Amino acid sequence: MGLIKGLQDSFRIAWKDLLEFERNRIGLIFLFLMPFFMLIMTGFIFPTGNTYTDIPVAVVDMDHSQASQQLIAQIQAMNNKTNVMDFKDALSLDDAKTMITRGQIYGAIVVPQGFSDSLAQGKQANITVISDNSIPQVSMVMQGLATQVINVLGAQRGAMEVQMLSIKANQTVNPAAVIAPFKVDAQGTVPGNMNYFSFVAPGLLMMIVMMGAMTGIPRAISHEKEIGTFDGILAAPVNEISIIFGKTIAQTVRGFIQGIIVLAIAILIFGVTIKGSLLLTSGILLLGIFSFIGLGILLTAMSNNEETATILMTVLQFPMMFLTGIFFPIQQMPWFMQWLSEVLPLTYAVTAMRKVMILNAGIMDIIPEVAILIVFGAIMLAVAIPVFRRSMTR
Amino acid sequence: MTSDYAIEVKGLTKKFGNFTAVDNISFNVDDREIFGFLGPNGAGKSTTIRVLCTLARPTAGNAKVAGYDLIREGDKVRARIGLVSEKMIMYERLTAAENLRFFGNLYQMPKQKIENKIDELLELVNMSQWKNAQIGTYSTGMKQRINVIRALLTEPDIIFMDEPTLGLDPQTTLSIRELIRDINKKGTTVILTTHAMLEAEVLSDRIAIIDRGKIVALDTPANLKKLIKDAEMTVFSVRIQNLSPLLVEKIKKLECVAAIDQPDAYDLKVSARGPEGFDRIIDTIRHDGGNITMINTNEPTLEDVFLSVTGKAMRDQTEKPKVAARHGPWRAPQARVR
Numbered sequence: 001m002g003l004i005k006g007l008q009d010s011f012r013i014a015w016k017d018l019l020e021f022e023r024n025r026i027g028l029i030f031l032f033l034m035p036f037f038m039l040i041m042t043g044f045i046f047p048t049g050n051t052y053t054d055i056p057v058a059v060v061d062m063d064h065s066q067a068s069q070q071l072i073a074q075i076q077a078m079n080n081k082t083n084v085m086d087f088k089d090a091l092s093l094d095d096a097k098t099m100i101t102r103g104q105i106y107g108a109i110v111v112p113q114g115f116s117d118s119l120a121q122g123k124q125a126n127i128t129v130i131s132d133n134s135i136p137q138v139s140m141v142m143q144g145l146a147t148q149v150i151n152v153l154g155a156q157r158g159a160m161e162v163q164m165l166s167i168k169a170n171q172t173v174n175p176a177a178v179i180a181p182f183k184v185d186a187q188g189t190v191p192g193n194m195n196y197f198s199f200v201a202p203g204l205l206m207m208i209v210m211m212g213a214m215t216g217i218p219r220a221i222s223h224e225k226e227i228g229t230f231d232g233i234l235a236a237p238v239n240e241i242s243i244i245f246g247k248t249i250a251q252t253v254r255g256f257i258q259g260i261i262v263l264a265i266a267i268l269i270f271g272v273t274i275k276g277s278l279l280l281t282s283g284i285l286l287l288g289i290f291s292f293i294g295l296g297i298l299l300t301a302m303s304n305n306e307e308t309a310t311i312l313m314t315v316l317q318f319p320m321m322f323l324t325g326i327f328f329p330i331q332q333m334p335w336f337m338q339w340l341s342e343v344l345p346l347t348y349a350v351t352a353m354r355k356v357m358i359l360n361a362g363i364m365d366i367i368p369e370v371a372i373l374i375v376f377g378a379i380m381l382a383v384a385i386p387v388f389r390r391s392m393t394r
Numbered sequence: 395m396t397s398d399y400a401i402e403v404k405g406l407t408k409k410f411g412n413f414t415a416v417d418n419i420s421f422n423v424d425d426r427e428i429f430g431f432l433g434p435n436g437a438g439k440s441t442t443i444r445v446l447c448t449l450a451r452p453t454a455g456n457a458k459v460a461g462y463d464l465i466r467e468g469d470k471v472r473a474r475i476g477l478v479s480e481k482m483i484m485y486e487r488l489t490a491a492e493n494l495r496f497f498g499n500l501y502q503m504p505k506q507k508i509e510n511k512i513d514e515l516l517e518l519v520n521m522s523q524w525k526n527a528q529i530g531t532y533s534t535g536m537k538q539r540i541n542v543i544r545a546l547l548t549e550p551d552i553i554f555m556d557e558p559t560l561g562l563d564p565q566t567t568l569s570i571r572e573l574i575r576d577i578n579k580k581g582t583t584v585i586l587t588t589h590a591m592l593e594a595e596v597l598s599d600r601i602a603i604i605d606r607g608k609i610v611a612l613d614t615p616a617n618l619k620k621l622i623k624d625a626e627m628t629v630f631s632v633r634i635q636n637l638s639p640l641l642v643e644k645i646k647k648l649e650c651v652a653a654i655d656q657p658d659a660y661d662l663k664v665s666a667r668g669p670e671g672f673d674r675i676i677d678t679i680r681h682d683g684g685n686i687t688m689i690n691t692n693e694p695t696l697e698d699v700f701l702s703v704t705g706k707a708m709r710d711q712t713e714k715p716k717v718a719a720r721h722g723p724w725r726a727p728q729a730r731v732r
């Protein structure tokens with residue numbers, strides 16, 4: 001059988017699959033809805049930068065001195081600009097703790113007894129910050145904020161003292177340089193601020209497309225076999241490789257269309273920007289889909305019906321969602337999870353996509369990822385073809 | 395055609411795990427013949443057809459289909475056969491024309507020829523006005539007509555039909571039988587499976603009776619019936635008003651009884667062997683006080699042939715659990731029934 005006839009058959013099968021898909025209204029609607037919901041859900045449940053406002057925090061003055069009242073007034077004045085915290089009154093440390101336990105506040109800034117004495121004696125004066133341990137994320141933010149506010153106020157006070165000392169000593173100094181001799185200037189490689197959504201978007205794009213491809217294959221193969229239409233193709237003079245290629249083409253096109261939809265929604269509604277080339281983004285999208293399809297066909301050929309195939313796909317999708325660095329950075333995982341994530345092809349697709357979309361990476365910067373995806377996809381297809389051939393003529 | 399026969403089957407065996415669906419069968423099908431496979435569900439009819447269509451690999455044995463080796467020249471076989479499967483081969487979301495065009499293209503038919511053939515075949519089954527309607531909107535009878543003409547589209551030398559009239563209304567059944575005769579007259583060899591006795595009898599030039607994967611009889615319908623006459627078989631039905639299970643058991647045990655079937659509470663259908671068989675059976679019934687209200691001797695039908703060669707009625711075993719077709723290593727069915 002000639003190569004041309006084989007390719008023609010592939011395209012005919014692909015065209016038939018796509019035509020069927022195009023006629024499936026509900027399927028088409030979900031092609032839009034699924035990514036839309038996924039983006040909305042993941043886009044809004046995670047923190048996107050400085051989203052905290054009005055965190056209820058108690059301020060407890062146990063020193064009742066002029067100095068402590070002055071400090072609290074300064075804290076309140078600073079907070080008035082940002083409204084990150086919403087100050088409540090508490091009478092004592094125990095009172096504040098009870099309020100935290102009851103969920104009325106997330107933390108407290110406590111000025112302990114002896115605060116003004118320490119200041120007067122030229123010692124470091126303690127200020128206690130307590131927080132709600134049951135919600136680590138919020139308590140971390142609260143602790144950070146309170147510490148930051150107190151540090152700023154401390155620095156202001158320190159600067160004043162240095163100024164006065166320098167006048168006394170008759171020397172010109174820069175008080176800021178004395179108090180904080182080192183200054184951090186944090187920058188990324190591309191200008192602008194990154195929010196969590198921009199971090200998630202490339203991974204989500206790959207994941208949605210991967211899920212689409214992996215649920216599409218059992219439908220395209222097992223379902224057709226179960227309802228009996230596959231017999232029509234298998235009893236025709238068509239090579240099995242043409243059938244596999246036809247199915248692969250159809251699923252790739254479908255996945256690509258879905259990817260474009262996800263990208264469009266992300267850009268238009270969620271303000272995601274693609275820093276790198278659009279062509280390269282599309283290329284990685286296609287390569288990513290290709291790398292899953294061989295695996296999908298292999299698992300479908302190995303399972304005896306659509307149900308089993310779908311279950312297998314779901315089992316596989318789960319680790320892919322959480323271990324490939326879509327939502328949580330791989331770097332924060334324990335070593336065995338990191339090892340596992342290195343085995344999953346989606347990891348490389350997500351990494352490559354993120355590099356291109358966020359860091360404006362060129363093809364040369366993602367060669368390792370691209371190579372791994374190509375090799376993985378090719379090996380899977382090579383294994384899938386004989387397994388598929390055997391499973392079809394059992 | 396490089397062989398005298400349309401199909402030559404030698405020692406064909408197909409096993410699914412421990413279950414032998416087709417057990418070492420050999421037969422030939424003449425060119426331009428209508429060849430019927432008659433047997434209950436699970437007898438191995440469909441499996442035989444699937445193997446001959448290259449849809450299943452034989453466990454042992456081989457066959458030549460249209461003169462080509464089934465295993466080594468699968469592609470050449472596939473190019474010359476048509477298949478009407480029990481499960482309809484068509485896509486619900488495509489129109490009749492799109493379905494036919496898709497399959498026609500896989501056989502590399504010229505575009506114009508496909509279009510002409512589609513119009514001609516739709517005309518033949520009176521479905522021209524449905525050409526551009528999606529299959530999903532059709533009735534079962536309409537679907538089956540498309541299912542049949544799908545196999546005719548490519549003008550195959552040999553057409554395999556697996557239960558082509560199963561579950562259809564009488565009118566569609568008749569029109570499909572007419573169609574089968576028609577294409578046969580035009581030179582197509584037809585292999586037909588059915589569990590409808592009448593269908594096998596009226597359509598087939600020759601019939602193979604298949605039971606538990608083996609061919610138990612193979613001849614023309616007339617010769618098969620003669621088998622019964624030659625064996626001095628008497629086939630008769632008897633109505634006994636006070637028929638008891640005990641009496642049935644007693645009759646069954648008689649040596650002259652070749653086969654017995656009880657269609658309802660009062661009637662027995664018996665195949666009696668030998669010149670005195672009939673008398674012995676009637677005597678036994680009378681002796682036990684059986685109240686005979688009617689006796690009919692019948693011209694033997696294919697059903698009687700089936701009864702006498704297999705020892706059981708076909709409907710006794712038609713209700714077997716369906717087992718999913720296996721195409722993976724993770725669950726082996728005990729038996730495969732189609």
